[in-house]
Amino acid sequence: MTAFPGPIDPPTRLLMGPGPISAYPSVLRAMSAPLVGQYDPFMTAAMTETQELYRGVWATGNEATLLIDGTSRAGIEAAIVSLVRPGDRVLVPVFGRFGHLLAEIAERAMAEVHTIETAWGQVFPVSVIEEAIVRVKPTLLALVQGDTSTTMNQPLDEVGAICARHGVLFYTDATASLGGNPFEADAWGLDAATAGLQKCLGGPSGSSPLTLSDRAVEVVRSRTRVEAGIREADDVSATDFVRSNYFDLGMILDYWGPRRLNHHTEATSMLYAARECARVLLIEGRDAVIERHRVAGAAMLAGVQALGLEVFGDLAHKMNNVVAVEIPAGVPGDEARRAMLEDFGIEIGTSFGPLHGRVWRIGTMGYNAREDAVLTTLAALEAVLRRFGASVPTGGGTDAAADVFRSS
Incomplete structure (x- = not known):
């Protein structure tokens, strides 16, 4: 008797990469x-x-x-x-x-x-x-x-x-x-x-x-x-x-x-x-949605910087909805991304060409341009960085991001 696969049943993921993202x-x-x-x-x-x-x-x-x-x-x-x-x-x-x-x-x-x-x-x-x-x-x-x-x-x-x-x-x-x-x-x-x-x-x-x-x-x-x-x-x-x-x-x-x-x-x-x-x-308002992306992006930026991560590129021209961070020396980039996915159900991205293996790309887009998604991602990233030997301040990322949301 042929065994057929069951109905499609994808795992629950928080998609915080450069896209695709979690849909509304x-x-x-x-x-x-x-x-x-x-x-x-x-x-x-x-x-x-x-x-x-x-x-x-x-x-x-x-x-x-x-x-x-x-x-x-x-x-x-x-x-x-x-x-x-x-x-x-x-x-x-x-x-x-x-x-x-x-x-x-x-x-x-x-x-x-x-x-x-x-x-x-x-x-x-x-x-x-x-x-x-x-x-x-x-x-x-x-x-x-x-x-x-x-x-x-x-x-x-x-x-x-x-x-x-x-x-x-x-x-x-x-x-x-x-x-x-x-x-x-x-x-x-x-x-x-x-x-x-x-x-x-x-x-x-x-x-x-x-x-x-x-x-x-x-x-x-x-x-x-x-x-x-x-x-x-x-x-x-x-x-x-x-x-x-x-x-x-x-x-x-x-x-x-x-x-x-x-x-x-x-x-x-x-x-x-x-x-x-x-x-x-x-319905939310075009300008309001853009502002929500700006605030969520600023909070993620503040959070990764507070974790001691170096941000790639000209910040004056960074998109609201995604940030690229340099992978710390000694941290295996792909293994850390895998740990984010397998242990926390959170996806972040790598990059292409000259940036492949050099940066992670973290998105704050659409439905995920919100406070709980940003704070959850930063908390998981802190835990994973510490697991792979990086020295990061306890709660530094989430505290910095929360400050941005509170002041906006």
Whole structure:
């Protein structure tokens, strides 16, 4: 007789890494709601409601605000492959792992990719970005806002005006930053922005909110090649059309638009999750949620510093929602992380590239940007550090963090 596994029964974890994080309970409940057909009036109404909710999240009036079914990387790819023609110049300022990702996706879209780089732990002065734009003359600037690999938050508020001055489309990947750090799509002059649910928005990975300016929509519309047999073919050159069917934003816009032209079957449970993530954020208040992330991040920062840990990177440009700490000499980083998980049920992260094995990344995002989660994590981290021979002050981390919460 064949033995089959039992029902899925994951352990209870407190996810305090750089993402994914523990989802809001109401988001998990929303995902368990019954399925309906993709053209059921309830379904199409939920899609329309979700679009309006995310206009509030992004701080935009863009009609072209919707979801891409897939992880945050799906949103990135949809934006880049739909905006970039073969041979277009794309400028990518790289200050961490995810800048390299934007460059790779642009290369796969057959762009002529130009990068500028700065040391991990730093961000770009706006003057450096403008100088590169003048020199490269790109069609698109692709810039990460918050890169969790380094915990840095690139200022964007002046970049849009520079791009507009030089006739450059401005795209940002806000996967790790949206909802926990200031973001003003319209005021900052963004042409395209994408994110994911699994960071500050407090949901599961699997849906990518996206917004496009009218200028970006014009570019997308000029490149759409429709599915055979669905509509009459547009007059699009064979060398110009978007090379992905699934990520062709022109067709996706028609699916989310008033005509509801079939493109794919919307991921119903993920739609429910994304809708609830935005609803929860806007009910609490966008500014209030950002402030909650700021306070929780400041408390975690104070706590790890009070434990004697050295913080990586330029603190003036650290994201609210994640901190990177240097692993103390003599402490086995992976073993300590394993002890946090196995003994306390708490997950923290390592990093990539030059920071792999050098830092731990500790997040305070979404549902976990709260006092009890921060204090519990710091107490566990203190115990684990002491177990592996590090000299740390008793209660130092939790006391320092609690002081921040009390004074905020």
